Amino acid sequence: MSVLSSPASLQISLQDDCTTCHIQGAFSLHQLSTIESQLRALLSSSNTHSITVSLTELTAFDTAAALLLIQIQEGFESRDIVCQIDIEQEQYSGLFAQVLQSRSKETLRPTAQKKSFLECIGRNVASKADQINSFFAFSGELSFALLSYIQNVKNIRFKEILFEMNESAIKALGIIALTTFLIGIVIAYQSSVQLKVYGANIFIVDMLGISILRELAPLITAIVVAGRSGSAYAAQIGVMKLTEELDAMRTMGFDPYRFLVLPRIIALMIMMPILIFFADIMGVLGGIVVASIELDITPSMFIERFSSAVDIKHFYIGLFKGPFFAFLIGAIGIYRGLMVKNDTQSIGINTTKSVVEAIFAVIMCDALFSIIFTNLGY
């Protein structure tokens, strides 16, 4: 292409008290930067009374080049140096005149405003306070929606709930099974090494039973679900907010809490104990495999010991945590989705936050339960 060939060249000649710049060739945006730096260097070093920029035999000229000339001319004039611009070709001088005429009088350059350290702290605290406020507002609306939801059976959206059960729980069975099975193997394998030393092989059953049923299965399930469904909720609802689908629903009288939020949370709360039960089975299965290979405990011995050594309360406590974890994961995921602002970046930020905050909340809640149950003597 002609524009890409023969870049513009600049020649400077000094005569008496007058500098002349000759520019020729393709003087347009793509080849502008070298000429710009040369002209700016000339602008800062020149100390003659007048300067002539003459453009001859141009093969290309565009508005960017014209604007550069205008800036340079103004620069000279602000230093009381007369600057004259001669453009030989008529079509280009016409363009130059038009650019000069329709040029913006002011240029607004967004400058990054410097914030002081104190201001940063203040802004951060204020925004965190805002977030806490909005989370309370969200919880309030959620509770209100829940109350009006359960007042009438007709309100409950069974179809959506079943759909969400399939999406966020049934389809997660595979990954939960694999994860907890592997966790069972890892725990059993690591403890078998220690137990062998003391000849306490059979206690693997007690150890595994309690740790998996009571703590590990619920936690691992919650973490997988948070990563899988919590993030999906945040992204889904975030995009719906961005595309004004939520607003459209509101104008039709479809309360998003009733149609989108509650079905998801209820589905998760129903399915979480079932997922944990499933995780229990897979985790213990992993333990059985390792016990029979490493410690010569046959599966039947394992099961026999299991029923006598592991109290049923551990199983119930594990399941009991499920709905609470599910509520936290669902509520945080959806809350983050609703927090999405008007740009695409905030979807990414809020999805990330939904997972991080959900996992954190689940672990906090688990710690709380741990203290409560221990103090109650369970």
Added chain:
Amino acid sequence: MKPIINVKDLYTSFEENQVHQGLNLHINKGEIYGLLGPSGCGKSTLMREMVMLEQYDSGSIDILEYNLARINAKEALALRKEWGVLFQSGALYSSLNVFQNISVVLEEYTNLSPMLIAEIVAYKINIVGLKQEDALLYPSQLSGGMKKKAALARALVMDPKLLFLDEPTSGLDPISARDFDQLILSLRDMLGLSIVMVSHDLRSIYDTLDRMAIIDNKKIVAQGSLSQVKESSSPFIETFFKGENE
């Protein structure tokens, strides 16, 4: 004179659905060329094929002497720097403000000083009819018309030779739409642009287009200036221009 865009015997299909059956058209330098036709006739698809967003089955498209079927990555980048594209919804980058949306190409492809970049951006903002203080707004804070104008400023920032406009006046109020037409005409005269646009807006078709192609039923049913097109008979042309003839 060699045409700036040359489409020859173009066939396109999406799975089972045939979209183009042997389209032929050429667009000359400095021309404002319209692609018209009923909804779903494949005019937007044709434009998307021209800007290398969509693949065609057979035939050829030549743009500025590049053959799109045989173009390599380096040529494709060079070609992409030669044109500006205005999408129907603006497609501004939502995490950047108007100034950044316009300047991003300059920052990426040139080594110009921040001063000159600011000058160029201010100039483009001025010629599309936005106010300088709008430069600091984000796309979500703009009205539909302002979005279109900002997107046009972005399309113009590299001083392209070729401008693709997808329904530039749709979603604008009548006054803004007429201003937009005037803007396009003056840009063509000022910068010597060649413009390809998809449009449904009768007024802007009458006011701006030099030549046009009517695509209906997978083929080009008429091509040429407005009077030439009106003479040819097709159900679409008859209904489309009827309001104006009465």
